[in-house]
Amino acid sequence: MDKETPAIVYQRQIETVEDALPSGLPGVCAAVAAGSIVALVLGSKDLLAWVNNLPIGPFSDYLLLVAQAWQDQMVHVRVTGYSDTLHKLLSALQALRWRSG
């Protein structure tokens, strides 16, 4: 039978990020901003859908106009095909079946 010491000793909790590389605030802010802009460009359709679901009001009406204009612009420069292509690819994978016989 093994015995414990009377005082309760907690095992050290390992942190997921304890051996991660540190970064400075300006770089991190730039990275988050860059990510947001890329998401705004490639995900303009999702943004429009989100704005469409906001409660009706003057501000959301204005937002809808802006989001619609943004979406039209992104369609014009042909960056919206990215998410549609991925969605179609996934649907095709879902439809795959083993050959019978």
Place this chain on the structure above:
Amino acid sequence: MLFPTLNFGLFFLAVFFVSWALVRLPRTRLAFLILVSYGFYAAWDWRFCFLLGGSSVFNWLMGHLIHRATGDGRRKLLVSLAIALNLALLGFFKYFNFFLNSANALIETLKLGRDIPYLEIVLPVGISFFTFHGISYVVDIYRRKISRPARLSHILFYIAFFPQLVAGPIVRASHFLPQIAAPVDPHDIRARRALLLILGGLFKKVVLANYLATGLADDVFFDPTQYGAWDILLANYGYAAQIYCDFSAYTDIAIGIAALLGYRFPVNFNQPYRAVGFQDFWQRWHISLSSWLRDYLYISLGGNRRGAWMRYRNLALTMLLGGLWHGASWNFVIWGGLHGLALIIEHRFFKGGLKPATLTPGRKIAATLVTFHLVCLTWVFFRAADFGHAWSFIAGFARIGTAPTLATPFNLGLLSLSMSLHFLPPDWVARLETSMARVPLVAWGAVAGALIVAIDSLGPSGMAPFIYFQF
């Protein structure tokens, strides 16, 4: 407000930029983070903010009383009172109707008369987690793991900090309060690792967990009688993969978000299906809960100090209560009981439990396979709506002659991908981060933005809540 939604994305962006703009005003930053955490919680039900605040203030007061008390007896009385009241709160909201239901069933069986009337009780999201945070604080004060009581603002933040508020990881007071007391360092943000964790978490939840649920697990668990043994087996594997992807995704995103705000959370998962035994499994699965149960419940019950039988009793009690912590249902008690039984058997026949380092490669593979399949069997009770459904699911393993209908290339691919995460090197995220260290952080951010849109496009329309939200 679920993590993988645009609502949360916009909320987080605002919190990120404002909180770092306030970095030179630590008290204002803390007040801001408390405010937004309560706002996050209010998005579910604003009335429960009073419960969250009340619980925090109560534990803060009890911390002061325990710290000031002289004499071991008085300290013990106060900490027992604090734990009892925390558990009473949890018990009322989570278990009142469960025990009432059981009592009514007994009354009906014994024909003792009228039923006890039910109360309409709404379960506050995350109550199991914030109650455990509160208990952690008062017990750590009692055990002198914390040298002096924390400020009220620190306790409010510790208990309500939004990434861990509704589904963990369970952060110890003795681990997190020093982080709150120290100023955050704007030169030491672990952003690369945070981005990898967030992206990995989003993929696991939005793509893997969601499609595993809708394509494999949900329909079979709803009506197992419609399926043969192969589909039942696939659904069982599917749920094992789904719950891992779902819960570890939440944890990864929570850890990533906290890291971007300058805080560090403990590891919660470590490739659990690689476990060679149940003791090993609980050192890899929901580590923050299993270590909490060990330090605050199992050891308090006496741990392994009073002989083998007391150890087995303590293991069984800890796992039964751990099961019940998950939900007010006998299924969770059975699930916890089965894990307790497996741990007792392991301790009885393998001194100190099975450990990967002590096994030959062949035995390690065999032990991993046996453990995985036994864990899968216990998941049946965890997932099924009630005992009847669980039994019906298990009985389905006898319908061997029925051809499988769910073994599509997509489902098998999803399952393989989910399980393959367990067979990467344990430090693969750290390796990936190091290998791309030369890439400028701004490029990491841009790629992360593109990948977030990609993950969203690959996911099904609509988003199921995380499984652990119900606990």
